Amino acid sequence: MTIAMIDVLVVGAGFGRDFLHLYQSHPAVGAxxxxxxxxxVRREVVDAYGLDGEYASLDDAxxxxxxxxxxxxxxVRFHVEQTLAVLESGxxxxxxxxxxxSLDGIARVRDATASxxxxxxxxxxxxxxxxxxxALHLRDSGALGRITYLSGAHMQDLDGFPPYWMGYAPMQYATHIVAPILGLANAHAESVACLGSGELLPSHRGDGSNPFPLETALFQLDGETPLAAQVTLSFFENARAYTEGFNVYGDMGALEWPSVEGERAVIYTAGPQDGARRGRPISRDEIDVPDRVDTLPPELRAYVRPGVYQPPGDRPTLPVHAWHGGSHPHLVREFVSAVTGGRESAIGAARAASITAPGIVAHHSALRGGRMLTIPRF
Ligand SMILES: NC(=O)c1ccc[n+]([C@@H]2O[C@H](COP(=O)([O-])OP(=O)(O)OC[C@H]3O[C@@H](n4cnc5c(N)ncnc54)[C@H](O)[C@@H]3O)[C@@H](O)[C@H]2O)c1
Known part of the structure; x- marks a missing residue:
């Protein structure tokens, strides 16, 4: 069943603030x-944005x-139960x-989506x-050639974050790296061997169930060509500035994430072996990655970059950060389109599981000294 307009509820006013202006601006969203x-916090945010409803708990809403x-x-600890409550409410x-x-949490969400x-x-x-x-454009236009290898790292210093992050197992948050790697390889992760590295200081240990500040994993992918992918996650005790990106290497071209967040990506392109030298000539270019806004409603296009937002009424303008590579308007566009179109979303339960399970199993592997483990398919 398709519907023209929907009303949307945002839960949590931390990262959630970054989505309020997008829903308010979307032409198919009413309240x-x-x-x-x-x-x-609720009062401040509701007033600043001129929101149409406010609740102290999801149950009330x-x-x-x-x-x-x-x-x-x-x-994070609320995601499974709150997802089940929302889906059960229709x-x-x-x-x-x-x-x-946990794999059990994935299975419960998957089962709930089925009905x-x-x-x-x-x-x-x-x-x-x-x-x-x-990178998808480079792959699909043939610029990468045949993909040979993928890698990526999410390194972020969580000192000063809310206490529930202390002791968080890094690989249980591997989705930001696993997702683009599997997407580019058009594959599932079949198995993983992962090692923990370092030892959390007592002040970072939380409930003590995870001893590692950093985990690094090798995944076997199951695409047309068997590929290996290396993923590293670290949350504590690593003096590396924030990075959250992937690299993809093909036989004709490669893309590397900028070593400093926000700087230019690097493209490598191989020329033909000319017989005059050993190895093919490989050029290196730094590029400004273009925005791809053609799929967005015009009202959302500006928000792929930082700027300002004019909330309804005479309220003062608000800053727009546009973190995460301008992705937020695209996520809102896809979710609203799936709901109004009565269709499955582009990251439904099966795909979400294929992105989330590899990191969960990688952490199991790290706790078992790097044993190669099979990743279940949902
Ligand atoms: N790139 C990304 O996709 C990305 C980036 C940042 C955060 N996140 C995710 O977004 C979520 C929120 O992150 P955050 O940094 O804003 O977290 P946070 O701990 O700062 O909490 C966000 C808000 O949720 C509220 N809250 C606490 N318990 C709640 C409950 N039971 N129901 C509703 N609200 C509750 C808190 O009061 C707070 O205002 C997390 O799951 C995090 O993993 C994703």
Whole structure:
């Protein structure tokens, strides 16, 4: 069933703030509401954006009889239960990553989507950032040739983050790297061997279930050509500035993520072996990766870059950050389009599971000293 307009509820006013202006600007979205347990934060955000509804809890919002679709941006530990509650209420559900932190959690969400009236979407920013969209273009235009290898790293210093991040197993948040790698390889991750590296200081250990500040994994992919992919995640005790990106290497061309976030990506292109030298000539170019806004409603296009937003009424303008490679408008476009079109989203439960399960199993491998483990298919 298709519907012309939907009302959308955003849950959590941390990262959730970055999506409010996008839903308010979307031509197929009517009302926009917020769930935020912190009363002071809720008041500030509802006033700043001129929102159409506010709740202290998701349960209050779901019993209100309002809202067609819900976008969860609450802390990770709530994702599975809140997804189940939203889907059971008959509404569509978008969830910030990760879908779950256990294989059982993935299975429960997958099972719930099977009988749900609404759709599910894992809001994986990495699948709509401009670098990924450009790499897909390079692959599909033949510029990469045959893909030979993929790698990536997410390194972020979580000192000073909310206490629930202490001791978080890095590979349970591997989706930002696993997603573009599997997307570019058009493959599933079949198996993984992962090692933990370093030892968390007592102040970073949380509940003690994860000893590692960093985990590094080798995945075997199952595409047409068997490929290996290396993924590294680190959250503590690593003096590396934030990076969250992938590299893809083909026999004709390669793309490497900028070593400094926000700088230019590097493209390598191989020329023909000319018989006069050993090895093919390989050129190196730094490029400004283009925005790809043609699929976005005109009202959302400006928001792939930082700027300002004019909320409804006479409210002061608000800054727009456009983090994560300009991906947020694309995620909102796809989720709203799936809900209004009555169709499955581009990152439904099966794809979300294929992106989330590899990191979960990688952490199991790290806890077993790097044993190669099979990744279940959902
Ligand atoms: N690139 C990305 O995809 C990306 C980037 C940042 C964060 N995230 C994800 O977004 C989510 C939110 O991240 P954050 O940094 O804003 O987290 P956060 O811990 O700062 O919390 C966000 C808000 O949720 C509220 N909250 C707490 N418990 C809640 C509950 N039970 N129901 C509703 N709201 C609740 C908090 O009061 C807070 O205002 C996380 O799951 C995180 O993993 C994803």
């Amino acid at each position: 926009v509401g917020l769930v935020e347990p912190d009363a002071l 779901l019993t209100s009889g309002r809202w067609d679709a819900v976008h969860l941006l609450s802390p 509404r569509s559900c978008a969830s910030a990553v990760p879908m779950a932190t 749900a009236a609404g759709c599910y979407m894992m809001m994986e920013t990495a699948l709509y950032q401009r670098e990924y969209l450009h």
